[in-house]
Amino acid sequence: MITIVTHPLVQHKLTLMRERSTDNALFRETLREISFLLAYEVTKTLELGTREIETPLERGSFPWLEGRRICFVSILRAGNGLLEGMLDLVPDARVGHIGLYRDHKTLQPVRYYLKLPDAIGEREVIVVDPMLATGNSSAAALTMLKSEGARRLRFMCLLAAPEGVAKIEREHPDVPIYTAAVDRCLNDKGYILPGLGDAGDRIYGTA
Numbered sequence: 001m002i003t004i005v006t007h008p009l010v011q012h013k014l015t016l017m018r019e020r021s022t023d024n025a026l027f028r029e030t031l032r033e034i035s036f037l038l039a040y041e042v043t044k045t046l047e048l049g050t051r052e053i054e055t056p057l058e059r060g061s062f063p064w065l066e067g068r069r070i071c072f073v074s075i076l077r078a079g080n081g082l083l084e085g086m087l088d089l090v091p092d093a094r095v096g097h098i099g100l101y102r103d104h105k106t107l108q109p110v111r112y113y114l115k116l117p118d119a120i121g122e123r124e125v126i127v128v129d130p131m132l133a134t135g136n137s138s139a140a141a142l143t144m145l146k147s148e149g150a151r152r153l154r155f156m157c158l159l160a161a162p163e164g165v166a167k168i169e170r171e172h173p174d175v176p177i178y179t180a181a182v183d184r185c186l187n188d189k190g191y192i193l194p195g196l197g198d199a200g201d202r203i204y205g206t207a
């Protein structure tokens with residue numbers, strides 16, 4: 001299942017990020033702002049608990065989101081651009097990181113880093129990566145998380161290509177996808193068209 005977040009603020013900010021002339025600082029800041037708005041959607045169906053508190057007038061039981069039950073997993077390195085804002089909203093969330101590179105011969109993603117919090121199977125896991133392009137690394141990350149015991153997963157990105165969406169839907173039909181847009185296609189280097197370029201380079205100024 002895919003949710004496209006069509007909110008005008010998201011769409012406006014995405015256009016700003018697509019623009020070639022947007023510099024690294026503005027790109028990073030806008031990504032952070034969009035991450036709040038995407039987080040609002042991706043967390044919408046999280047289960048609320050309750051907490052007994054005292055208001056200045058009475059004692060009572062009120063809605064409470066147990067942040068520690070949530071785990072954000074960033075796919076390095078561009079995932080970190082979305083992670084920052086998510087952590088502002090849910091500061092108690094646990095964080096995992098997955099590092100993957102593409103083997104030039106096989107073109108398959110190879111893991112070079114994996115660090116997850118304990119009891120991943122008990123947590124609501126939200127995987128973040130701004131660009132869902134071929135879907136190879138995202139699908140591999142989801143497979144790794146499942147083999148580590150994760151059971152409840154969501155995938156959040158900024159921009160997707162139809163090819164990447166199809167791959168996740170085929171290989172991980174249980175994982176809902178949240179994105180601001182699905183673009184036209186991939187080019188022969190695996191970049192999303194019209195896209196916004198290399199998200200990692202634009203976040204960190206490494207182009």
Ligand code: URA
Nearest residue numbers: 133191192197198199
């Ligand atoms: N990764 C990016 O950063 N950009 C793309 O267009 C595709 C993958």
